[in-house]
Amino acid sequence: MHVLRRGVTNGYWNKYAYLLSLVVQELAKPADERIEWILWVDANNILINPQIPLKIFLPPPDEQFKHVNFLGSKTTHGLNVGAFFLRVSPWSVRLLVKAMALPMFDPTIDLGYNMDETSLKYILDEENFRPGALYQPRTWFNTLQTREGFEGRSGDLLVQFPGGLEGSRWKGMSDWLAELQSHPKKWERSVGDTSYQSEIDQYWTFVRNARGVLHDAETKVNELKDDAADELNNAISYLKEVIATEAFDQQKIEEAVMELRNYMPQ
Structure with a gap:
């Protein structure tokens, strides 16, 4: 890396x-x-x-x-x-x-x-x-510092200062550097003391399972009559879109997978 x-x-x-x-x-x-x-x-x-x-x-x-x-x-x-x-x-x-x-x-x-x-x-x-x-x-890995404060928590990888902070960005960065110098242990944690590993494992499990459902649906679509096949194809297209653009949204993936399963032949 x-x-x-x-x-x-x-x-x-x-x-x-x-x-x-x-x-x-x-x-x-x-x-x-x-x-x-x-x-x-x-x-x-x-x-x-x-x-x-x-x-x-x-x-x-x-x-x-x-x-x-x-x-x-x-x-x-x-x-x-x-x-x-x-x-x-x-x-x-x-x-x-x-x-x-x-x-x-x-x-x-x-x-x-x-x-x-x-x-x-x-x-x-x-x-x-x-x-x-x-x-x-x-x-x-893109945790933001906003005008309201830091949106993250102790153990996060980094803090990002977006352009929307305008002139306060530089003071914010200076304050953070001073904070890290004074209290490094407050923010440093081993990966085992954070939720990273469990969240990441869950993310890849969701994506893997969703892709598996897609594969099964694409295999079965030819077994259906025209109207049912159209509905299944639409559900396949929607799940593909969710995985491609919003894989970070587990609820949306679950809903898309459920909808696709509803159209799959038993």
Whole structure:
């Protein structure tokens, strides 16, 4: 695992260009010498619990997760690129190249203020890239400091200071650094003393089980008559969408799985 942390750049493409250069460098090495995953962390984050091993967030070594190349999280406003995991792979090269080239091959797209988030989200939503991404609970590695306070708890991996804090962001970061220097043991906990492992195990179990139900439904859809097959296909499409875009929402996955099972032949 390799961790990257960089400050603000003159353009979002500089961030992705630097990340792309590292992925390409790793791919040029013999397979047994490569870094497998990279964690990108923006400079508006502070690590508060270095005892959390980063590998616990990565996909299990199951065949069905070998296609996963991106692990990220979302806010209510969309993709959060303050911290995300990227597998060293040709898929990641294509993703970063397309994200950087987006304004050139489609100048009509309004990237808005958060260009890095918008461009990456746009490409991740494309049909060729959607299956390679999964979204995890944001508070695992994008826990926010808001104007109301820290939304996390002791033992969390890091604290992120979003742009919405404006001028108070810098004082907030300074206060946090002073707090960590004065009371490091208050925030540092071994992974066994946090809920990370149980939450992560549950996450992958939900995703694995949902994908298993999908597989069974796709196998049985040909056994149904046209009307029933249409209903089952709609339920299959909905569960696929939930897994692809909201795997962090276990309640929504449960509801989508239940709906799909209701349409499956007994």
